[in-house]
Amino acid sequence: MTHASDLVRVKDLSVSYSAAGQSVPAVKHATFSIGAGEVLGVLGESGSGKSTLALSLARMLPAKARYESGAITFRGRDLLQMSEKQLGAVRGAEIAIIWQDPALALNPVMRVGQQIAEVLRAHGSRDRHERVERVQGVLTEVGFQHPSEVASAYPHQLSGGQRQRVGIAQALCCRPSLVIADEPTSKLDSALQVEILALLAKLRALHNMAYLIISHDPAVFAGWADRMLVMYAGEIVEEGSREQVFGHPLHPYSQGLVRLSGAPAGTPRQLLPVITGEPPDLTRLPRGCAFEPRCPERMKVCAASPPASSTPEANRQVSCFKYE
Ligand SMILES: Nc1ncnc2c1ncn2[C@@H]1O[C@H](COP(=O)(O)OP(=O)(O)OP(=O)(O)O)[C@@H](O)[C@H]1O
Ligand code: SF4
Ligand SMILES: [Mg+2]
Numbered sequence: 001m002t003h004a005s006d007l008v009r010v011k012d013l014s015v016s017y018s019a020a021g022q023s024v025p026a027v028k029h030a031t032f033s034i035g036a037g038e039v040l041g042v043l044g045e046s047g048s049g050k051s052t053l054a055l056s057l058a059r060m061l062p063a064k065a066r067y068e069s070g071a072i073t074f075r076g077r078d079l080l081q082m083s084e085k086q087l088g089a090v091r092g093a094e095i096a097i098i099w100q101d102p103a104l105a106l107n108p109v110m111r112v113g114q115q116i117a118e119v120l121r122a123h124g125s126r127d128r129h130e131r132v133e134r135v136q137g138v139l140t141e142v143g144f145q146h147p148s149e150v151a152s153a154y155p156h157q158l159s160g161g162q163r164q165r166v167g168i169a170q171a172l173c174c175r176p177s178l179v180i181a182d183e184p185t186s187k188l189d190s191a192l193q194v195e196i197l198a199l200l201a202k203l204r205a206l207h208n209m210a211y212l213i214i215s216h217d218p219a220v221f222a223g224w225a226d227r228m229l230v231m232y233a234g235e236i237v238e239e240g241s242r243e244q245v246f247g248h249p250l251h252p253y254s255q256g257l258v259r260l261s262g263a264p265a266g267t268p269r270q271l272l273p274v275i276t277g278e279p280p281d282l283t284r285l286p287r288g289c290a291f292e293p294r295c296p297e298r299m300k301v302c303a304a305s306p307p308a309s310s311t312p313e314a315n316r317q318v319s320c321f322k323y324e
Helices: 050-057 084-090 112-122 128-141 147-151 160-172 190-207 242-247 252-262
Strands: 006-019 022-035 039-043 065-074 095-098 178-182 210-215 227-232 235-241 317-319
Touching: 006 050, 006 210, 022 050, 022 065, 022 210, 022 235, 039 050, 050 065, 050 178, 050 210, 095 160, 112 128, 112 147, 112 160, 128 147, 128 160, 160 190, 178 190, 190 210, 227 242, 227 252, 235 242, 235 252, 242 252
Parallel strands: 039 210, 039 227, 095 178, 178 210
Antiparallel strands: 006 022, 006 065, 227 235, 235 317
């Protein structure tokens, strides 16, 4: 769905990888938008195409990936037509990424303050004193009480939670209008997860940034995502507000994911509700609905051809024959 105030518009985006002589369709015909200041969550099992979708928006796909079709506009500009130079000005400044593993994202032999200052310098901050002040300011904003000590530390001298805060400071230092966070807390223990998510929500409220936040864990979206996309086998199978998708999921796959997340904490693994079967092999998808082999509600029609996207209620979309 698209609206007049959209910051990002993605239309019919398809991306594939070439692997072992085969083409792997990782994202198929994705159409969605992100409004200014909006938090859009992307939920799906491993391999459903979440990271590929995120990397496409930042034009950071690996060399063996290919844009097969579609358009991405960011603030009205065609992202797929931008030169590397134009992209360099947008990436890091207007579109920023918070990585899953801050240890990999940070340079191990550079002090963290210097790393944040480098981002500021690359995006136009000419004055060294101004950069030092801005580094201290942004480190304070992400919760450090002694920002100068942190600024002079190397990544290995910080804990995992502290490194993720530094990663967030680095991503947010240029005040981007879109922040892409791909599993930003999945490497952290559950107490730290809660802290980091609260920090992201606070910073969003403070600076009115839009987020594309990705996770396989529904708990990550609780309380702050505005809208949700649910992905299966590279397709967006359901879209709606967070309340709609978690309160009243329509697609049988979303229903399975939500049932899983609703199990009380500490439920033994063998008692957890499951979505039976395995995520599909993307190179050998069924002719009909990709979820058909695992779907508890499959009908005869589901195996014959894929369902189209329908709009069963306002601001809501689902791809399933139950709603056609
Ligand atoms: N560099 C790559 N080369 C070849 N295939 C890839 C590559 N990266 C991803 N894929 C394939 O594309 C599909 C989508 O992968 P993607 O990483 O986008 O999924 P994901 O939803 O982010 O999964 P996860 O939850 O495990 O991070 C998968 O089938 C994956 O094997
Ligand atoms: S289209 Fe059919 S198989 Fe696919 S999710 Fe809907 S009911 Fe299940
Ligand atoms: Mg991923």
